[in-house]
Each structure stands twice: as C-alpha cells, then as structure tokens.
Amino acid sequence: MNVLELAVEQGGERLDRWLAAQVPDLSRSRLQRLIRQGQVWLNGEVCTSKHEALTAGDVLEVVIPDPAVLDLRPQAIPLDILYEDDQLLVLNKPAGLVVHPAPGHPDGTLVNALLAHCPSLPGIGEQQRPGIVHRLDKDTTGAMMVAKTDLAHQALQEQLRTRAAKREYLGLVHGAPAVAAGTLDAPLGRHLQDRLRMAVVERGGRPAVTHWQIQERLGPHTLVQFRLETGRTHQIRVHCQHWGHPIVGDPLYSRGGRPAVHLPGQALHAWRLTLDHPVSGERLVCTAPLPDAFEKLLHRLRGMWGEKAATVSWYPSHSAGPSSSPMALDEEV
Numbered sequence: 001m002n003v004l005e006l007a008v009e010q011g012g013e014r015l016d017r018w019l020a021a022q023v024p025d026l027s028r029s030r031l032q033r034l035i036r037q038g039q040v041w042l043n044g045e046v047c048t049s050k051h052e053a054l055t056a057g058d059v060l061e062v063v064i065p066d067p068a069v070l071d072l073r074p075q076a077i078p079l080d081i082l083y084e085d086d087q088l089l090v091l092n093k094p095a096g097l098v099v100h101p102a103p104g105h106p107d108g109t110l111v112n113a114l115l116a117h118c119p120s121l122p123g124i125g126e127q128q129r130p131g132i133v134h135r136l137d138k139d140t141t142g143a144m145m146v147a148k149t150d151l152a153h154q155a156l157q158e159q160l161r162t163r164a165a166k167r168e169y170l171g172l173v174h175g176a177p178a179v180a181a182g183t184l185d186a187p188l189g190r191h192l193q194d195r196l197r198m199a200v201v202e203r204g205g206r207p208a209v210t211h212w213q214i215q216e217r218l219g220p221h222t223l224v225q226f227r228l229e230t231g232r233t234h235q236i237r238v239h240c241q242h243w244g245h246p247i248v249g250d251p252l253y254s255r256g257g258r259p260a261v262h263l264p265g266q267a268l269h270a271w272r273l274t275l276d277h278p279v280s281g282e283r284l285v286c287t288a289p290l291p292d293a294f295e296k297l298l299h300r301l302r303g304m305w306g307e308k309a310a311t312v313s314w315y316p317s318h319s320a321g322p323s324s325s326p327m328a329l330d331e332e333v
Contacts, residue, residue, distance in 0.1 A: 002063075002064040003061055003062070003063050003064070004023065004060075004061065004062040004064065005059070005060070005061055006019075006022055006023075006059070006060040006061075006062065007057075007058070007059055007060075008054045008055065008056055008057065008058040008059070008060065009056060010056055011053070011054050011055035011056045011057075011058070012053070012054070012055075013053075013054055014050065014051050014052065014053055014054070015035065015040070015042070015047065015049065015050055015051065015052040015053075015054060016028055016031055016032050016035060016050035016051075018054055019031045019035075019040075019060070019062065023062065024151065025149075025150055025151045026064075026150055026154075027150060027153060027154035027157070028154075030150065031062075032050050034062060034063070034064070035047065035048060035049070035050050036048060036050075039062065039063040039064070039065065040060065040061070040062050040063070041060065041061040041062075041063075042054075042058060042059075042060055043058055043059055044059075072101060072107070072111060072112060072115060072128070072130075073107060073112060073115070074112060074115040074116035074119070075107060075108065075112040075113060075115075075116055076113075076116050077097075077108070077110075077112060077113035077116070078113075079091050079113055079114075079117055080092040080093075080094070082143060082286045082287075082288060083284065083286050086148065086149075087147070087148055087149055087151070087152040087277070087278050087279055088145055088146060088147050088148055088149075088152045088156065088277075088278065089118075089145070089146050089148065090143055090144065090145050090146070090273060090284075090286040091110075091143075091144055091146065092141070092142060092143060092144075092288040092289070093110065093136050093140075093141055093142060093143075093144050093270075094141055094291070095138075095139045095140070095141050095263075095264040095265035095291065096138060096139060096264055096265065097109070097110055097113075097138065098110065098138050099111065099129075099132060099135045099136060099138075099144075100128060100129045100132060100135075101128055110132075110144075111128075111129060111130060111131075111132065114130070114131055114146060115130070118131070118148055120148065121148065123150070124147055124148065124149065124150055124153050125147065125150075125153050131146045131147050131148060131153070132146065132147075133145050133146065133147050133153060133156045133157055133160065134160060134167075134231055136270055137234065137237070137265075137266075137268075138265070139251075139264065139265020139266055140265065140266065140268050140269070140270065141265065141268075141269045141270065141288070141291050141294075142169070142269045142270025142271055142288040143167075143270045143271065143272065143273040143286050143287070143288040144270065144273070145165075145273060145275060145286075147278075149278075151278060151279070152278040152279075154278075155276075155278035156275065156278060159275055159276060160231060163229060164275075164276060165273070165274065165275040165276070166227065166272075166273070166274040166275075167227070167228045167231070167270060167272075167273055168225060168226065168227050168228075168270075168271055168272040168273075168274075169225070169226040169227075169228070169236060169268060169269060169270050169271055170215070170223065170224070170225055170226075170268075170269050170271045170290065171223075171224050171226055171236060171240070171247050171248075171266075171267060171268040171269070172218075172221055172222070172223055172224075172247065172248040172267035172268075172294075172297065172298070173221065173222050173224055173240055173245040173246065173247055173248065174220065174221060174245055174246055174247075174248060174254065175220065175221075175222065175244065175245045176217055176220070176222055177214060177222060177224075177243075177245060180213065180214050181211075181212060181213040181214065182211075182212055183209060183210070183211050183212070184208075184209070184210040184211075184212065184239040184240075184242070184243055185207075185208075185209045185210075186200040186208060186239060186242055187200065187201055187202075187205030187206060187207055187208055188200060188201065188205050188206055188208045188232045188233070188234075188235060188238055189201035189204050189205035189206065196252070197234070197238075197252055197253070198232070198233050198234045198235075198238045199238060200238060200239075200242045206230075206232055207230060208230050208232045208235050208238075208239065209228075209229035209230050210226055210227070210228060210229065210230075210235060210236055210239045211226065211227040211228075211229065212224050212225065212226050212227075213225045216298075216302075218298070218301040218302065218304075218305050219301065219304060219305035221248060221301060222245070223298065224245075225271075234252070234253070236268060237250055237252065237253045237266065237268065238253060240253070241253040241254065247266045247267055247268050248263070248266070248267040248297075249263040249265065249266045249267050250266040250268075251266070254266070262293060263293050263294070263297065264291075264293060267294055267297065269288070269290055269291065269294060270288060271287060271288060271290070272285065272286070272287045272288075273285075273286045273287075273288075274286075
C-alpha cells in the first residue's frame with residue numbers, strides 16, 4: 001500500500017480533476033475508483049465525491065492499495081511480439097486466441113499469456129483485463145497494443161479516443177465494390193434477435209465510422225484496406241455485411257461460404273498500428289505480417305484471376321519504428 005500526501009495551493013478545482021493533474025501516473029478513471037472506494041481523505045475525513053470543490057490549504061491523502069490478487073493464472077502461451085519496452089508492447093495476435101477471460105473462456109487467453117510474460121501487469125487497467133487497451137475478436141489476427149504501466153494505459157486510451165493512434169486492417173470481402181474508396185458511417189448496437197451479434201441500428205446505437213480503400217480486385221473477391229475512426233465491437237465485420245460485401249470466412253456475418261483454402265477465422269487482419277510512445281512521444285509504426293492461411297488464399301486467388309488493380313507494395317514485415325519510414329500503402333481515404 002502506498003499513501004500520497006498532497007496540499008492544495010490554489011482552490012476552485014474539483015477533486016478528481018485536481019488529482020489527475022497532480023498524479024499523472026494514475027488515470028482519472030482509476031482515481032475516480034479510489035474516490036468511490038473511500039481511499040481519498042480530505043482534511044482528515046473520507047471524501048467519496050469526485051465533484052468536491054477544493055479550497056486553498058486543503059490537505060489530501062490518497063491511499064493506493066497494492067494490486068489485487070487476480071483470479072487469473074499466468075500461462076506460458078507463446079507471444080509473437082512486434083515491439084516492446086518498459087512502457088508497452090505490441091504483439092501479433094493469432095486467430096483463435098481470446099483476449100481476456102469471459103464466460104466459456106476462463107483461461108488460455110491473451111491475458112493469461114501476458115501475465116506470464118509480464119508479471120507486473122496486475123493493477124494496470126481493469127482487474128480482469130490488465131494491460132488491455134483495445135481488443136481484437138477471437139478469430140481476427142494482427143497488431144494489438146498492451147500497456148505495461150498505468151501511465152501508458154492512460155496515454156494509449158487517450159490516443160484511441162482522440163484518434164491520434166491509427167488502426168489499419170486488411171480484409172478480403174465478397175464481391176466487387178463499384179468505387180475504389182469510401183466511408184461506412186452507420187451506428188452499431190446489439191442485434192435484436194441474436195445477442196451474440198451486432199447490427200446496424202436506427203435507434204440507440206453508438207456512432208461507428210470505417211474508411212476503406214481497395215487494394216486488389218480478385219475476381220469475385222476484393223482485398224480492402226480499412227481504417228477505423230471508431231472502435232466498436234465487430235465494427236468492420238458488421239459494416240461490411242451492411243455494405244453488401246461481407247468478410248470472407250466470417251461465421252457470423254457472411255453467408256458467402258468458406259473459401260477453398262482453409263482459414264482458421266475470418267479473412268480480417270489488423271495489419272498496421274501507428275501510435276505515439278507514451279513517454280518519448282516518438283511515432284511508432286508497427287506492422288504485423290499476414291497469417292500463412294491468408295497469404296495462401298491470396299496466392300490462390302491471384303493464380304486463378306491474375307487481376308490486380310493496385311501494385312502490391314504493402315507487404316508487411318516485423319517492424320516498429322518512427323514514421324519517417326512509412327509503408328507504401330496510402331494512409332488516408
């Protein structure tokens with residue numbers, strides 16, 4: 001347990017905002033939890049209101065409990081790490097790996113693997129999702145960032161919120177879009193009949209925006225680059241279904257059947273992740289190679305159709321570095 005003693009020199013600020021400025025290593029959401037839990041004392045008395053107005057001369061004590069013992073066990077599951085330092089890591093998630101424990105998946109998840117790789121993760125972010133900044137679906141592959149400190153967790157979440165971090169995907173869709181690029185802008189919510197699925201909804205949904213650009217036309221299929229502006233559950237998959245060009249091999253949102261080459265999941269890959277380092281500010285560009293099954297499927301389609309609408313110069317490789325070495329694929333649509 002750690003206790004911080006702080007003195008207010010200038011009043012007028014509400015409690016949680018003042019604490020966030022004084023203790024930048026802790027996220028405001030974590031500070032608000034500490035306030036609710038009675039871990040913040042104002043002038044010798046417990047204060048549980050984040051809205052409490054502070055005055056000059058107030059004295060605060062903030063009790064930071066030791067990380068709770070998680071009901072999670074570390075498991076030595078191999079990780080394909082693209083970049084790592086003392087603040088964060090970026091990994092290449094395989095198909096079939098669930099990100100965090102959930103009903104039906106009590107262990108064998110990415111979180112279990114991360115706890116074995118980085119024992120200091122407990123206490124970073126949510127209790128059952130330590131270090132997790134964003135998620136990928138079980139059968140979606142590719143680049144995913146994980147925070148190793150509370151400072152990094154707060155900074156990376158803020159980059160996602162402000163869209164300073166960019167997430168780019170490659171997906172193989174059914175059909176041939178009529179134009180080369182566009183934007184899918186349709187709110188998403190739970191499917192009314194199937195609670196396991198998401199759907200485009202007219203009321204009560206959350207805004208969702210996906211930008212897309214064609215990379216190759218391959219007969220009855222098209223390779224598309226996607227860039228997320230928002231990050232909703234199943235966003236690309238649902239938008240593609242609504243668009244009329246579902247992702248190949250998607251068991252929930254595609255009725256186009258599975259391709260001749262076996263895919264362990266849908267043909268959707270988080271190909272490139274661009275972010276600012278939470279401490280140095282360096283722009284990092286991490287690319288995740290396509291899975292072998294996805295590569296084999298593209299190779300087969302190219303052999304069958306031999307029809308390329310764009311030069312294939314975007315082949316990713318294991319790399320992470322400043323954006324002074326950009327990839328050839330257009331970034332904006």
